[in-house]
Amino acid sequence: MNLSIDVTNNEGVSNVVLTGEVDAFTAPKLKDTLLPLTKEKGQVVEVDFQDVNYMDSTGLGVFISALKSTKEHESEMRLVHMQDRVYRLFKITGLTEIINIESTVQGGM
Amino acid sequence: MNTLKLDLENYKELLQEYIKTEDEQALYQAEQFSKHSMQQNISPEEIINVHIQSLQEIYPDMPRYIQSSMNFLLETMISYGLAYQEYQTLREKQLELKSEISVAANMQKTLLSTVKPDLSEIDVGALSVPAKQMNGDYHHFVHDGKGSLGIAVADVIGKGVPAALCMSMIKYSMDSFSGMRTDPSVILGSLNRVVERNVDASMFITMFYGLYNSNEHTFTFSSAGHEPGYYYHKDRDEFEEIDVPGLVLGVSPEVTYKQYEKRVEKGDMIILLTDGVTECRQGDRFIDQEEILHVIKQYSHLPAQGIVDQVYKHFERLQDFQLRDDFTLIILRRNV
Numbered sequence: 001m002n003l004s005i006d007v008t009n010n011e012g013v014s015n016v017v018l019t020g021e022v023d024a025f026t027a028p029k030l031k032d033t034l035l036p037l038t039k040e041k042g043q044v045v046e047v048d049f050q051d052v053n054y055m056d057s058t059g060l061g062v063f064i065s066a067l068k069s070t071k072e073h074e075s076e077m078r079l080v081h082m083q084d085r086v087y088r089l090f091k092i093t094g095l096t097e098i099i100n101i102e103s104t105v106q107g108g109m
Numbered sequence: 110m111n112t113l114k115l116d117l118e119n120y121k122e123l124l125q126e127y128i129k130t131e132d133e134q135a136l137y138q139a140e141q142f143s144k145h146s147m148q149q150n151i152s153p154e155e156i157i158n159v160h161i162q163s164l165q166e167i168y169p170d171m172p173r174y175i176q177s178s179m180n181f182l183l184e185t186m187i188s189y190g191l192a193y194q195e196y197q198t199l200r201e202k203q204l205e206l207k208s209e210i211s212v213a214a215n216m217q218k219t220l221l222s223t224v225k226p227d228l229s230e231i232d233v234g235a236l237s238v239p240a241k242q243m244n245g246d247y248h249h250f251v252h253d254g255k256g257s258l259g260i261a262v263a264d265v266i267g268k269g270v271p272a273a274l275c276m277s278m279i280k281y282s283m284d285s286f287s288g289m290r291t292d293p294s295v296i297l298g299s300l301n302r303v304v305e306r307n308v309d310a311s312m313f314i315t316m317f318y319g320l321y322n323s324n325e326h327t328f329t330f331s332s333a334g335h336e337p338g339y340y341y342h343k344d345r346d347e348f349e350e351i352d353v354p355g356l357v358l359g360v361s362p363e364v365t366y367k368q369y370e371k372r373v374e375k376g377d378m379i380i381l382l383t384d385g386v387t388e389c390r391q392g393d394r395f396i397d398q399e400e401i402l403h404v405i406k407q408y409s410h411l412p413a414q415g416i417v418d419q420v421y422k423h424f425e426r427l428q429d430f431q432l433r434d435d436f437t438l439i440i441l442r443r444n445v
Contacts, residue, residue: 031311057266057384061311064360068310093315093334094356 002026005033013044019051022059031062038069038077045070050081060093067099078102116142121163128167150197152190157183210270214242217273221280225414226252230323232444234413236421237437245272246383246435249283251291256324259291262335262439263316264383275308279316293318293331294368297358301333301366304359313359317381326373326443331366333358336384339402341409343376348402351379378413379441380405385434405440413440 003026006017014037022030037045045066063079070077078100082090087103090096120142127135146156161179164171221244225235237246245266251259263279265272282303286296296318304314317338319330334357340349356364373379382401401420408419417438424436 057264061266061313064313064357065310067360092336092352093313094354095334095360097354097356098361 003030005030007033007037012042013046015046015048017048017050022052022055022062024056024058027058027062030059031065034062034066035069038066038075039073041074043075045075045077047077047079048081049079049083049086052086053083055086055089057089060089060095063099064095076100116146117159117162120159121166124160124163125167152193154183154186154190157186210242213270213273217244217277220277221247221249223249226250226258228252228258228323230256230326230444231258231321232413232442234415234417234440235438236414236417237435238421239435240385244435245276246385246437247276247279248381248437248439249280251283251287253291256322257291258321258323259296260319260321260381260439260441261296261316262381262383262437263314264335264385264435264437265314266312271312275304275312275314278303278307279314291320292368293320293329294366297331297333297355297366298364301358301364302362305362308359313357315357315383319379319381321373321379321441328371328373328379329368330371331355331368333366336382338382339378339380339398339405340371341378341380341405343374343378348380348406350398373443375443375445377443378405378409381439381441383435383437385436413442416440 003018003020003022006019008015008017016034016037018030020026034045034047037043063077066077069075079090080102082101082103084103087096087101090099090101095101123135123138123142126132127139143156157179161176161183164175164179225233233250235248235250237244237248239246245264247261247263247265249259249261251261253259261283263276265275265279279300282300283296286299297316300314300316308314314333315335316333317330317335318332319328321328330351330353332351332353332355334355337350337352340351341347342349353367353369355366404420404423405416408416411419417440420438421436
């Protein structure tokens, strides 16, 4: 499976739409796209998980380094439209406590 | 040099025969000749050179333009020859690396080896199988001889060599804690600080640490974002998820870990695992936890090690004997 990453920038907000699977093969590409966005002070990075149905722990590693980078550069990251299977991974690892995550679109928000 | 000369003579004869008969047998011999040449590290342009020499000997009056075209071909092949040489060198290097990795894997095995404790009060089964040569899963037993058994199960995110190096660090830190307080929450807290200081931002470790007190039959535990284990209640014949909150190791230095305690009754089981077990995939289908518990139950009449071995065999079969992730499963059962 592949991962496509679409970035649109809009007045201090970067929208990152992911489609596909985040795993050991696609994670480096995601990291290369995501990390530079978090290095700008005040920037808000919103990652859309609507079309991500599988992510493994390598993917979590990418979001952990992105989170560390937002703290260092005073930017912000939030993850939206996350599906249950992927959310479970963030929940088990305790990351839901420290990352801003809005889980599944319930009843179509 | 002698063998090469012999081959030259051989090539000439083969060529002559083929031109005369156009027989397939000669073509087959030509194929054998090229295989043999490769074994002797003979480059493509050397073969062309042999071809030119043979032609000259067979047809002393060979037209000049054929001679020139042959020389032209010879020059064109030189880069291929170089590429072939490069390939040979890479192949040798690859073999070297392979043997170095297997030495490292053996070293890791020795470094991280742990002895499954033999206690009369509890029956212990444990199995850890790496998907690749190096194992990114880790489990460790610490038995204090006074009835206390510490069990650590961990998974380093990332696979292969970096994960294995990271594991060795964990193992050394744990060894340095021995003799200190063995509360699971304290151990995870200390490890978290070690990992946070020493690993790359995108790397992290999940760990479950439990302490079984075989005098009072209590199980005390904490989790650092580790895959939830299961608790089997013998009296109700029911499984319960051991799902306790806790952040993975290495993300934030200030984290503290909560500690939980359970009373263990006779026949009850504690099942600890890594996500290699729950992330088993059969084609595109994921194995859900119900299936894992079902398999455990199916073999629950066996000793703990027997159950663990059977569960592994079951999932190995499901995945066509190709593990995608390291697999670790530990089962403890109260005997008396």
